[in-house]
Amino acid sequence: MLLLRATYGLGGNVNKSFYPVLMGQYSLDYWTGVSYVRLTNPANKNLKWETTKTLNFGLDYRVLNNKLTGSIDVYRRKGVDLLGRVSLDPTNGFSSATANFASLINKGVEFTIKSTVLKTKNIEWDLGLNISYNNNNVIKVDDQGTTNDQYLQRAPGAGSAIEGKPLSRLYAYKYAGLDTDGQPMLWEKGVKVKWSDYSKNIKDLVYEGEEIAPWYGGINTTFNYKQFSISALASYEFGHKFRMPTSNPIYGPYSDAAKRWRKAGDEKTTNVPLITDDWYTGYQMMPYYQYADIHVRNAAYIKLNELTLNYSMPKRAMGTFVKSLIFNFQVRNVYQLNANKENINPQTVLLIQGNYTFSEPRSYIIGIKANF
Numbered sequence: 001m002l003l004l005r006a007t008y009g010l011g012g013n014v015n016k017s018f019y020p021v022l023m024g025q026y027s028l029d030y031w032t033g034v035s036y037v038r039l040t041n042p043a044n045k046n047l048k049w050e051t052t053k054t055l056n057f058g059l060d061y062r063v064l065n066n067k068l069t070g071s072i073d074v075y076r077r078k079g080v081d082l083l084g085r086v087s088l089d090p091t092n093g094f095s096s097a098t099a100n101f102a103s104l105i106n107k108g109v110e111f112t113i114k115s116t117v118l119k120t121k122n123i124e125w126d127l128g129l130n131i132s133y134n135n136n137n138v139i140k141v142d143d144q145g146t147t148n149d150q151y152l153q154r155a156p157g158a159g160s161a162i163e164g165k166p167l168s169r170l171y172a173y174k175y176a177g178l179d180t181d182g183q184p185m186l187w188e189k190g191v192k193v194k195w196s197d198y199s200k201n202i203k204d205l206v207y208e209g210e211e212i213a214p215w216y217g218g219i220n221t222t223f224n225y226k227q228f229s230i231s232a233l234a235s236y237e238f239g240h241k242f243r244m245p246t247s248n249p250i251y252g253p254y255s256d257a258a259k260r261w262r263k264a265g266d267e268k269t270t271n272v273p274l275i276t277d278d279w280y281t282g283y284q285m286m287p288y289y290q291y292a293d294i295h296v297r298n299a300a301y302i303k304l305n306e307l308t309l310n311y312s313m314p315k316r317a318m319g320t321f322v323k324s325l326i327f328n329f330q331v332r333n334v335y336q337l338n339a340n341k342e343n344i345n346p347q348t349v350l351l352i353q354g355n356y357t358f359s360e361p362r363s364y365i366i367g368i369k370a371n372f
Contacts, residue, residue: 049081052079071112076105087143123224128219129218148173168211168212169210173288182260182267196285212240216237218234260275305333306331310326330367331363
């Protein structure tokens with residue numbers, strides 16, 4: 001059986017954190033206890049809803065006596081009047097504000113498959129799979145970024161979207177190693193220059209890809225044998241990149257600090273700059289190392305999320321008082337295979353900030369479910 005579908009929808013989204021009126025945050029001064037209001041966003045009578053127009057074509061299917069079912073969906077989704085931080089002339093009292101500033105097109109396809117692979121009197125094996133692909137492209141930006149910091153998303157305001165690129169685009173400096181003083185060098189128009197002499201031309205940046213996976217999906221399976229049942233759930237993402245966190249003056253040193261430049265000649269064997277006792281110089285210098293292309297890694301992974309074993313007690317062993325009794329053992333966050341050579345879990349890396357967060361620990365659950 002085949003079923004064709006076609007839908008078109010228009011939706012709106014309101015960010016309740018922002019309003020068209022002047023906004024401020026009430027607070028108390030730490031030292032004096034005097035109350036005050038800090039202005040956070042200027043009045044904007046032109047502030048609108050974010051609007052999304054979605055066109056979807058789908059096909060549902062059931063074949064082989066319903067042993068194989070699933071769906072295929074193809075969609076085009078256009079978002080207009082997207083909200084983001086835009087730059088303002090500081091003489092207005094604000095250097096940036098939240099406003100409608102961009103339009104975006106998402107195109108994608110989704111596949112879902114469910115199958116009964118094997119079914120006998122005592123055995124049943126079910127398998128499910130879903131695969132999704134999404135390509136997004138910014139088609140219009142009212143406040144296009146023009147500086148390196150904005151392309152690298154180091155600065156608020158302009159640059160949160162770049163026309164012609166995905167919303168989660170990733171740029172990097174083209175790193176050229178260290179000079180004889182242990183300070184970063186970069187490629188500029190095919191020539192190595194010291195970080196302090198770098199002109200910050202956006203044409204010298206390297207486009208690495210996007211930080212949000214265009215390909216993603218999951219696999220689930222259940223195998224039943226008499227009173228026993230084992231099931232597994234896995235997920236995967238690929239086609240994207242992440243920036244590996246490195247030592248910096250704000251978050252402190254990571255393991256790469258052990259490989260830092262210490263003396264003349266070390267520049268031949270390491271890319272890690274010296275650690276200077278001049279905090280201001282370090283603060284200005286280290287971003288050229290942090291945001292270098294040598295730290296961009298493949299963010300693809302496949303993860304075994306859950307593994308569950310169930311045992312249902314036979315009715316003849318329970319008597320009349322208990323209707324059902326199920327023993328359950330489950331393991332969560334079982335294993336993850338990462339594509340990068342350092343085996344860093346890309347899900348623990350904070351986008352833009354380039355810092356680590358905690359990963360989910362493996363957990364074990366034992367349960368008993370009884371119905372009387």
